[in-house]
Amino acid sequence: GLTEKLSAAFKRLRGKGRLTEADIREAMREIRMALLEADVSYKVVKDFVARVSERAVGADVLESLTPAQMVVKIVNEELVSLMGGANAKLAVSSRPPTVIMLVGLQGAGKTTNGAKLAGYLKKQNSRRPLLVACDVYRPAAIKQLEVVGGQLGIPVFQMGQGDPVEIAKAAVSHAVQHGNDLVLLDTAGRLHVDEELMAELKNIKSAVRPAEILLVVDAMTGQDAVNAAKAFDDALGIDGVMLTKLDGDARGGAALSVKATTGKPIKFVGTGEKLDSIEPFHPERMASRILGMGDMLTLIEKAEQSFDKKKAAELQSRLRANKFTLTDFYDQMVQLRNMGGLSEIAASLPGAAGKALQGAKMDEKIFTRMEAIILSMTPGERENPSVLNNSRKRRIAAGSGTGVVDINRLLKQYELLQSMAKQMAGGKMPRGMPGMPG
């Protein structure tokens, strides 16, 4: 598989004190072969290898990394950016219901993954989904949707073998009347892209104006999946891709090519036949899965953090001068989040401060709220939070869509971290506090 081939390419670089251009050229040749064999499209491979080579040849090797690790780091970063960088979220309508239209070739996994997505959003986002049977050509398709919907406890709207456009419209009215804030349209597929199918999908699209047209493609079909994505995007316009059957795909070609070829991100992946086998797509996780080098990537990350000594020294002098501002607090939070959550790190901190932060359960939602609050402050307020009187707090609350309690809670956490940081500026920082002297 791709992972083994890439490892072999990197292995040859290991133990080399410095890399010559010939070393890099050889490694790039192997990476190119590995990607092509994984069914990544030719143009994508060519651009990818060119970018990596350029960076590898010109790279300032971080002090603490070997040249081989440096190449892995670059390849990893480029894989992540090839797949779109960050997780792309589904669109949400400002006026409910949000309509998501699932389209794709026959057998791609629309019906099962539409149900999975409904189940996921019901559980994770407390949505109230309605599944809609717009694939009317085979009675079995309607039955299938009812079965999977039933297994997940999600209502299914159907009007038998009627007109899919009318069904979609009626389903939206039904959703409005019954308080379903999410409507998922399971549409018909064909074995190949054809005009009749596209015309039908376009009619549904213009009748209900979906917030999101999600193309479902089968990862195991590699380049064909990418070609289908291109065809659907050209004819209909898609907003994102759901890549299914990733559990059966050892190559990774579709995952790597979709974004670069169509400009449309993969938003969700199907990872098995069970109805809970669905995940949001995270380029970083996919890249490290492809590289199969979790340990080395962690090591590289650590090296990068310690490389950031200049920033750390700066922060230390700010602490000494008692100038740990909300901007610094925010920077720290971003770094903590990038490291994968505060609660774990808080658990390793000594004393009351660690406990208090742990109690704060810094999950994504809370972070987003904090971010909104800090961004709604003026630069002056961030530098000097003591000016935050009640009227300022109310203004910030309104600007960030939060409440004064949220702002007070954030200030409390900031003060805790500030006092903790002050103690540590004199003595030692606990290990694992990024960006701070260790």
Ligand code: GDP
């Ligand atoms: P549709 O024609 O696009 O509606 O496709 P279906 O939803 O009927 O799925 C076709 C087949 O693929 C079914 O047998 C599904 O169980 C299977 N399938 C769908 N998603 C996945 C997945 O993520 N992993 C695996 N292993 N099978 C899947």
Ligand code: MG
């Ligand atoms: Mg189907």
